[in-house]
Amino acid sequence: MVTCLIRYTIDTNKLAEFEHYAQVWMRLIEKYGGMHHGYFVPGEAPPLASFSFPGIGEAGPDSIAIALFSFPSVAAYEMYRREVANDPECLLVTKHYEDTKCFVKYERTFMKAVERK
Numbered sequence: 140m141v142t143c144l145i146r147y148t149i150d151t152n153k154l155a156e157f158e159h160y161a162q163v164w165m166r167l168i169e170k171y172g173g174m175h176h177g178y179f180v181p182g183e184a185p186p187l188a189s190f191s192f193p194g195i196g197e198a199g200p201d202s203i204a205i206a207l208f209s210f211p212s213v214a215a216y217e218m219y220r221r222e223v224a225n226d227p228e229c230l231l232v233t234k235h236y237e238d239t240k241c242f243v244k245y246e247r248t249f250m251k252a253v254e255r256k
Contacts, residue, residue, distance in 0.1 A: 141216045141249060142209040148244040149204050154180060156241040157204060163232040168208045170226075171219040176207040204242070 149157050161178035168175040181201045190196025210216040223229045236242070 140209055140211060140252075141213050142207065142251065143216070144248045144250050145206040146246045146248070147204045147206070147242040148200075148202050149180070149242045150240065151181065151202050153239055153241040156235070156239040160232055160236055160239075160241055161204075161206065163228060163235075164206065167223055167226065167229055167232075168219070171223055172215055173208050173210045173219060176209070178204060178206045180204045 147157070158178075158180065161180075165175040165178065181203065184198070210219060
């Protein structure tokens with residue numbers, strides 16, 4: 140299993156445009172054999188949110204969104220990357236991004252699950 144976490148710095152004035160981008164990518168990941176665990180965008184914090192470890196916790200920026208998805212293997216992920224590049228919906232959502240610039244930066248990190256015991 141290969142799991143990818145993408146951390147976006149979004150333009151918070153273009154949240155609707157980013158959410159459209161996210162909805163398309165969730166479909167594309169699943170169309171090409173992946174499991175999309177969702178996109179997560181900034182939301183309101185509970186009024187009395189406190190940190191479990193006083194002195195080292197802090198509120199994060201309100202311009203961060205994340206996506207998390209998995210493929211059964213590295214080979215399946217690589218196949219998805221090759222095939223999706225020519226998908227008409229991929230081309231349209233790429234143009235949507237180019238037209239809206241709904242995010243200004245992204246980081247991609249490959250993760251593995253901690254084994255439950």
